[in-house]
Amino acid sequence: MENKRLWAVMFVLLAFTLAGCTSTESMGSFWLGDDGEISHDEKPVPVPRGSGLVYTPDSRDREYQQYVTVEPGYRDPLHHGFFPSQTHKRLNDYASQLAMNLMENATRLTLEDRVGITSFVRLNQSLEDGTVLGNQLSEYLIAELQDFGLAIVDFKLAGGVTVTPYGDFVLSRKANALAKQVAIDHVVTGTIIEDDRGVRVNARIVSMQNKHVVASANVYIPAFIVMDLNKIVSTTALAN
Structure with missing residues (x-):
């Protein structure tokens, strides 16, 4: 039974890491049933502070950052054309x-x-x-x-x-x-x-x-x- 609890704790830590959780984020709880199946409750629970979990940005975060850092009035070049500040093309x-x-x-x-x-x-x-x-x-x-x-x-x-x-x-x-x-x-x-x-x-x-x-x-x-x-x-x- 102790081994099952240990595996459940390790799975929760792994889920936190993959989900990119920080100390201020929350996610659903996981537990290991008597039948050996892992269950998940979608109701969020606080992530323990000081757990040592480190969030590593992935490609989705970098893509999102490109959208939030663009200048006001941004126009998609695929639909509105490209207007460079300088060009050597004549x-x-x-x-x-x-x-x-x-x-x-x-x-x-x-x-x-x-x-x-x-x-x-x-x-x-x-x-x-x-x-x-x-x-x-x-x-x-x-x-x-x-x-x-x-x-x-x-x-x-x-x-x-x-x-x-x-x-x-x-x-x-x-x-x-x-x-x-x-x-x-x-x-x-x-x-x-x-x-x-x-x-x-x-x-x-x-x-x-x-x-x-x-x-x-x-x-x-x-x-x-x-x-x-x-x-x-x-x-x-x-x-x-």
């Missing part, structure tokens, strides 16, 4: 990745084909809603695709140079200043789809003759890259 890096994927998937496209690059637009009913991201991405793709040897055509080139007190200009978006027709074999175009975490860019190279898609690729640009672009544009507009 939009041209994503343009480079997009150009590489386009060229890897390209079919029936030669280095002699003349390629124009248009702005990327929001995927909506009009397909005419341009953005800062869409315009800048098309500008970066001019250099990125030319690095692969493509013959890039800039259809925004005006018929002559315009000299003003603010500078000398040859690019224009005015229809009457541009050539009526530009010889282009293929055009790079695409759409952007926005969500809380960023922007999905879907790009393709399309034949102007038969509308065949000769290359396609997509890339996901995080929201903090897009937000930085909008901040720069807003600051410039206020300065002017």
